[in-house]
Amino acid sequence: MKDFINKLYRNHSLIYKALLFVSTTFLIVYLFPKSGKFKYNFEKGKPWQSENLLAPFDFAIKKTTDEVNTEKKAIIEEAVLYFIVDSIVKPKIKNDFENSFFEVFPDSIPTKQLSLLKQVGHDILNELYQYGILNEDYNFSEKRTVAILEERTKIQDALFSNLVKQSQVSSIIDKVLRSNNLIEYKTAFTSLFFDLVEPNLTYDKSFTEKVIQEELDKISYTRGSVAKGTLIISKGEVVEGDKYQKLESLRSEYESQVWNESNYNWVLFAYALLVALAMLMLLLFLRKYRNEVYENNTKVTFIFFNIILLIFLTTFVVNYNSKYIYIVPICVLPLVLKAFFDARLGLFTHVLTVLLLGFIVPNSYEYMFLQIIAGIVTILTVSELYKRANLFISVGQITLIYIIAYFAFFVIHEGSVETLKWETFIWFVLCGLATLFVQPLIYAYEKLFGLVSDVSLLELSDTNSKLLKELSDKAPGTFHHSLNVANLAEASANEIGANAMLVRVGALYHDIGKMKNPTYFTENQSTGINPHDELSSRESAQIIVSHVINGIEIAKKNNLPDRVIDFIRTHHGTSVVYYFYMKEKERLDDVNRDDFSYPGPKPFSKETAILMMCDSIEAASKSLKEPTSTKIDDFVESIIDKQIEEGQFLNANITFKEIQSIKKVLKYKLANIYHLRIEYPE
Structure with missing residues (x-):
């Protein structure tokens, strides 16, 4: 029994995902219409592409909406x-x-x-x-x-x-x-x-x-009937007039007929299979391409929650009045996911969600085409969501795409613009306005799920914030070092397409642990007195190493997000406090390397790897004497190559090509800092 409990505990994350997968599938199926789906697709004015269609059962021919409205009038x-x-x-x-x-x-x-x-x-x-x-x-x-x-x-x-x-x-x-x-x-x-x-x-x-x-209640909504086995339409015939109405009547009858218990269960089972396939594809995508998201149950729950929310809203609107279907701001989904994760995950999830919505909405092909195109435009146009103007511009572009695509579909269906329903354009405008609600929604999600968006990162990057002002007061040298590291890290992140805002914020806060013992770090020793002179190498190393643990404690006390705390944890990886380690080795032959090493973990993302490189380069660059271009190049190469040899970047999804690009940026930046000039011949 104990082994079984231990096994459950070890696999609790996988069990949670399985339960989330099953519950999400059943909840979505519960929201779906409980009826069959007409297997033929047809459009008014277009040829019938399928085989000759015979009436599968007796059914009444429904009057058109215009006919019924005329009678009512x-x-x-x-x-x-x-x-x-x-x-x-x-x-x-x-x-x-x-x-x-x-x-x-x-x-x-x-x-x-x-x-x-x-x-x-x-x-x-x-x-x-x-x-x-x-x-x-x-x-x-x-x-x-x-x-x-x-x-x-x-x-x-x-x-x-x-x-x-x-x-x-x-x-x-x-x-x-x-x-x-x-x-x-x-x-x-x-x-x-x-x-x-x-x-x-x-x-x-x-x-x-x-x-x-x-x-009005006595009005008949049907006119005549079609007997079972009667030819409704032949292959190649144009779908129009009475034939179109017969097909519409058959589709309506087929989708609204009362199912017996056996058929009902089969329909539910079939829906469950399709929804399960879609959700499984999402999980497999996360596991293969976004493993850090897949391993975080909170993030997986967040993604599934947003899918369920949009399906619920769409179902509610369709049940109320399907003509308002385009008011539902589906593009909020890729916007939110891009704000918290990335564009690729946002688009993939958006497409899967729209495919599921195809079971609910009328004119499913037209709807899915519009929403997928709008989702692509959202991903392509929305950048730097924390800039309010960008969101307004993107929403305007999304609304324009909706209008253009709907206009094209209408002309294809009707062949003219005389009967164009201009009120539908109003629904698209309202959808755009509803999409602007994404800003307060992102804020709510940050509080509910503990996630961090670029908007929050922008707030954290303000050097007038309480914590950074405290750092500048207690450890001014460390604060200045953090600013320099932030500039280097941001430039490096932009070079390789990493999250520049995230790495900048991480750089600003990575050394806040030094506030506890600021004078034990050289950048804060303005008096020329070094307190390490009175300590043993082992004690000095422990104080240096402890700034990571102290930084984590201060960060948690000040409610910094986990994504920012990750930079504090990893900015030294498992490296050694080399100066005091070598000093101890001079005194003793047998020295335990672990006593002089940082606890880790090693960097596990591009951003944390960038910070480690920039932090080491900036700190060590203070020791450069009479720097030249060659000296700086060798200096950058030696420090980063040493980190690679120690395996500090093994857990980070960063390539050698990207590391070379970062080296290039750091060399250029250091050359500018030291104001190197080309030496002209006399």
């Missing part, structure tokens, strides 16, 4: 409008008219004339309330059919033009009076009815909309 525009009549108003108005008539028309008017006027007043009321008076002006077509309800019971039908608007009351009074040759009484009747007339019709919006919705 017709139902909405022709729907009956329902108005509720207040049955109390009309009798009340007639009663009020009887009571108010003689107040307006005096008894001095002849009885016959008075009787005629009263009858005309009743005619006006009947005209006004034949259908009713609206309580407000409604903006409906005059030809719309209207149903008038009393206590939810329809009492009469009419046209909307039959209903009286309040603004029409005066004209109706005028019309009735003219027909009876009593126009001279218009002022009196208008005055009378001004106080009497009340609206009695109210539009019942909720009931009307309910009836309309019932009619």
Whole structure:
């Protein structure tokens, strides 16, 4: 049992990756649509490239979106409008008219004339309330059919033009009076009815909309059907018109049909296989080309997390409304991975993610082409992400590529630009704006996963930071040495394509451990007193070596990232404090070399190897007397060759060609530092 536990512990990293691989695969499959995939690809207006297609089962032909929308529009525009009549108003108005008539028309008017006027007043009321008076002006077509309800019971039908608007009351009074040759009484009747007339019709919006919705629900989304075995399309025929609609209907039916338990399990199994293959390719890529990332479980988890996040966002948008699919900022993935790792890993992961998204999105080929091209543009254009202008320029270029590619696809599909959906360009612009969110996202990832981006490195390279100011105060010589090493290391990194910002920051902090005992290091001995004179060689060597351990402690206390602490650990590798080692050998014959060696580890990256070379060269260059070009060349060659002989660079992925390039840069830089001039003959 103990051996089994020990074996598990030794392989815990591999076990974790296996669990991460399996859980990621199942989570992605869970997000995928649980249906089959139509095995034929076709485009409207293009020839059918596959064999003759017969209907595999009976299915209905779906109406096009335009057909359905036309039917809906017709139902909405022709729907009956329902108005509720207040049955109390009309009798009340007639009663009020009887009571108010003689107040307006005096008894001095002849009885016959008075009787005629009263009858005309009743005619006006009947005209006004034949259908009713609206309580407000409604903006409906005059030809719309209207149903008038009393206590939810329809009492009469009419046209909307039959209903009286309040603004029409005066004209109706005028019309009735003219027909009876009593126009001279218009002022009196208008005055009378001004106080009497009340609206009695109210539009019942909720009931009307309910009836309309019932009619909309009755719409059939299919027209006709295709029987099993019927020829749908022959090879070489152009996919258009009814044939296109039949193919669309078959694809929709095939992908949305209800699966039995056996088919459902097979579909899940097939999806799991494809997703597992994609994730396996990513792991194999990491193991072969990015082993330092593969060995770090946090970094592997970070990459898998970003893939799951984008697939989740895309699935969410597709389920909500697939027309917004291009708002999802897929290019955030290569941006983030390039910020923390490198361009090659970012592009490889981006392509795999887009391939997986092809199972989710409509028009998968078009989508994948657009996103892969956009990812390539992202990798090619985004450099020095810590410079804000660069990100804005790159996002603008990515958005432009989206628009150009989408425009090309649309013209290929439709053959013209007349029906171009300009709103899609707005989605691309919104996608670009969402991509700008990468900056705060990178900051959040740094805190969550303990990673370091160029943005953080830029902040750490500020010599006014608390830790570097403390170094300049306590150990000014060391601080000046670190600045010189940083300049040499940055130039060397640029020469071979390494991370110049990372190596510069590493150089600035690599000797912070010397703050604990600054006067024991020659660059800080300004008084001419050397405290090593009072110590044994072994004690002196221990103090010198301990600056690495002290530096690591100070760095951790100040929350420096692990990638920066790596430079403190490795900048001396496993080399020997040669001066005190040889001094001890003069005193004793048997000296343990390990007592005078740094604990290591050896440099394990190009950047840490560069720092080791530059640190040794800069420190030793102080001993050069009357330097010449030849002396500097020999000096650089001897120091770096000695490090190679000691095997200090065996774990670093740096080539001899790159080392030669670094030597060349260091020779040139030292020559400039010592202001060497060409000696002209007298």
